[in-house]
Amino acid sequence: MLEVFGVTKSFRRGRFQPPHQVLRGVTLHLRRGETLGIVGPSGSGKTTLARIIAGILKPDAGEIKLEGRAATFRTLAERRRVQMIFQQPTLALDPRQSILDAVTEPLLYHRLVRNKRQAIERARELFALTGLHEEIFLRRPAQISGGQAQRVVIARALAMEPELLVADEPTSMLDVSVQAQIIQLLRQLQTRAGLAILLIAHDNLLVQAVCSRYAVLDHGVIVSEQDNALLSSLHLSEEEP
């Protein structure tokens, strides 16, 4: 469903220095409902790639196709198809906005609901799906834990009913037990909604535990891509939402 052809990107470093080429021709593809892992050391261009695929950055060259058609991210409907979740969930939320508003605002903006009442209704469903309790709805991001904030960010992404979720280091700032909760949540959402997930991580073990296929990015190029033979049968736990 996602095809990326020869994407390059460089950033300027000031007037007298050559631009820093972060991505030098990245090509990859992702099937519907699949989880593809991207691993690589810091500075290899993982986050830049994620931001380009999510339509936040424009590539210098290369092409991104969704279901065979070039993705332009020009219309609201097109932007909804790819959603992103971030490394620092508390920074990905507006500090002055309540948790509830963080999810209802995009619903209203994209006209996925007709009025505020419906938006709240829908937000409640999404919070139930991501395992958040009613009592925190009116809190601000600083008043919830990192794990809860990541659930809010996931709920906000799901509100757009995306086909592809780009997860940029979704658990590297979280504790291991919370990491397990968030990864299990993503897995459950994937089976339920048929989401494709692009999981970016620096932790090889994590990627090997959840991805059916993974690519290694180094200095802006994919140096290897392989099916994950080690994929241990992942257990979907019963009690956690």
Added chain:
Amino acid sequence: MLATLLRVENLCVHFPQSNEPTIREVSFDLKRGQKTALLGESGCGKSLTALAFLRLLPPRFRATGRAWLGEELDLLQLSEDEIRALRGRRIVLIPQGGMTYLNPVFTIGYQIDEALRRVGVVAPRPRRAKMLELMARVGLPDPPRLARLYPHELSGGMAQRVLLAAGMAGQPDLVIADEPTRGLDEDVKMSCIAVLKDVYRDAAILLITHDFQVAATCESLIVMYAGEIVEAGPTAIVLSHPVHPYTRGLLASLPQNGLWPIPGQPPSMLHPPAGCRFHPRCTMAAEVCSQFTPSLVVRGGVARRCFFA
């Protein structure tokens, strides 16, 4: 038999707002030449425990208990001047997040030099020689050039090493490293730990971490949950045969063990649950767990705080 350097007995920390101790009955020994990992998730009181016996708690926090350094010094009873004389000389704290602890307006060299002056190396020439030597020992490349740089010109791993170098100024007996690897890359992380162990070979090291990989490099391990020690013992035994349900839960949630989550959320540190603090999330919990507080029991060299383990 290794000599005990620090013996912490029944350390409790009270938050300003609460009467109940939040950190409760923490006791452990640190031995000379041994590394001990204090493992736990964010907000479980790892750093507060260390800050308590360093007497660096935030205002209006209270600590009770004993912390014997050597035979005769109780760190919690010393006067402010006496404890100040120990910090930086016999006891060193390597804080987490190299970048935030370096002063952005002074060069690296100046800041290491400052530590040397503080421990009483006075003559400028030996001080400079010593500074360059320290930088080389922690594996910083090209010390004379690096000494002229400012913190923002370094990477996170290098900044962490600068703090290591500054900490080595006084040849301490006791080193407390608070998350020395947070935010570092995998390979940099392990080399930082290796440097730490090599540099402070004869000191007792308390390594505060939430990372199992880092904890596994220490000889003994203390696992904390919600302000209490739940399990403690030799690292090899605790990691291969964990007995406390929390330790088991943590290990099972690692990617290589199948990512089984521990249900629920860690409790609020201001109002921890009655009885065993882990019981609301525990799969083995019974009636007794919510009514009585289990005490730390040593069996087979491993201490555990659980009625059923």
